[in-house]
Amino acid sequence: MTSVDLMMARLVATPTRASLRRRGLLAVLLLTLYLIGTTGYGMLERSRLHRGIEAILSVTDHERELSLTEAAVRTTLLEAIEAGHHPGVGPDAEAVAEMALYMQSCVRLFERIQTYDAGYTPLAESLVASHAALTDHPDRARWLVLRDTLGRVSNRLEAAHARLSDRRTLLLRNYEAQFDAVTFETLVLVLAGLTVFAVAAHGFLGRLVADITSIEHRVSQLAGAPTSPGAPGSNTRPPHRSPEAPWQRSAELAALGTAIDRLAVSRHEAPDFVDSVS
Numbered sequence: 001m002t003s004v005d006l007m008m009a010r011l012v013a014t015p016t017r018a019s020l021r022r023r024g025l026l027a028v029l030l031l032t033l034y035l036i037g038t039t040g041y042g043m044l045e046r047s048r049l050h051r052g053i054e055a056i057l058s059v060t061d062h063e064r065e066l067s068l069t070e071a072a073v074r075t076t077l078l079e080a081i082e083a084g085h086h087p088g089v090g091p092d093a094e095a096v097a098e099m100a101l102y103m104q105s106c107v108r109l110f111e112r113i114q115t116y117d118a119g120y121t122p123l124a125e126s127l128v129a130s131h132a133a134l135t136d137h138p139d140r141a142r143w144l145v146l147r148d149t150l151g152r153v154s155n156r157l158e159a160a161h162a163r164l165s166d167r168r169t170l171l172l173r174n175y176e177a178q179f180d181a182v183t184f185e186t187l188v189l190v191l192a193g194l195t196v197f198a199v200a201a202h203g204f205l206g207r208l209v210a211d212i213t214s215i216e217h218r219v220s221q222l223a224g225a226p227t228s229p230g231a232p233g234s235n236t237r238p239p240h241r242s243p244e245a246p247w248q249r250s251a252e253l254a255a256l257g258t259a260i261d262r263l264a265v266s267r268h269e270a271p272d273f274v275d276s277v278s
Contacts, residue, residue: 027204034193041189045182052175059171062116063164069109070157073127076102077150083143096138099146103131117160123153 079102083095110124130149134142 024204027200030200031197034197038189038193042186045185049175049179049182052171052178056168056171056175058116059164059168062113063161063168065109065113065116066157066161066164069106069113070154070161072102072106072109073150073154073157076106077147077154080143080147080150093138096135099131100135103127120160123156127153 079099083099106127107124110120114120114124126149130146134146
């Protein structure tokens with residue numbers, strides 16, 4: 001058996017380990033999965049925050065439309081109170097015409113706020129019924145009925161406005177708390193991910209350095225070259241090897257490099273890396 005055959009037998013007898021490329025691909029895969037999971041979590045929390053913002057905007061729009069309706073009803077109420085103090089049997093036709101314009105404005109505003117809450121429908125119907133009775137017979141008694149109806153509707157709208165304000169305040173507080181929680185959880189995930197992958201990279205690089213050192217020592221031992229002090233096998237030399245001419249040693253090292261390349265290809269290793277080592 002030649003020296004090259006003996007070196008090949010020793011190299012084949014070494015335990016099989018996962019390749020460095022495979023370990024790197026596994027690390028990249030884990031990192032990709034972590035990024036996908038973090039991105040999915042971020043998108044989920046973002047959708048929840050977006051729904052919270054939509055709820056706040058909806059309540060704000062409702063409150064704005066309700067404020068306009070409440071202002072129109074109060075203006076109409078003041079007009080009805082003033083018409084109720086008219087001397088004589090009742091207000092004249094001009095006051096009735098002005099009241100019709102005010103009521104048209106109130107009805108249009110009620111139609112807009114009914115899109116947010118159908119509970120405003122009875123209020124609008126009561127106003128329309130009182131005004132219709134006044135239009136048929138514009139006497140003082142019906143003016144007073146319309147005034148009382150406008151007063152009740154105004155009080156109901158004021159109470160609804162107060163409830164909307166409380167709801168908007170509660171939604172804002174919930175949104176702020178949720179935003180702070182999402183920010184904290186995101187920071188924790190980022191820091192945890194960086195810590196885990198820093199530890200993993202440190203271990204991987206340490207194992208890589210150990211593997212490279214081990215390969216250097218083994219190739220040096222197989223080639224019959226002296227190793228560094230303290231390295232495994234530094235005091236051992238193949239007993240069968242005898243001094244040879246420089247050209248014989250170079251030819252043998254070239255044959256060893258070719259054999260290692262073939263073995264690396266069979267194990268799906270990177271031949272370029274083995275060539276650089278040899």
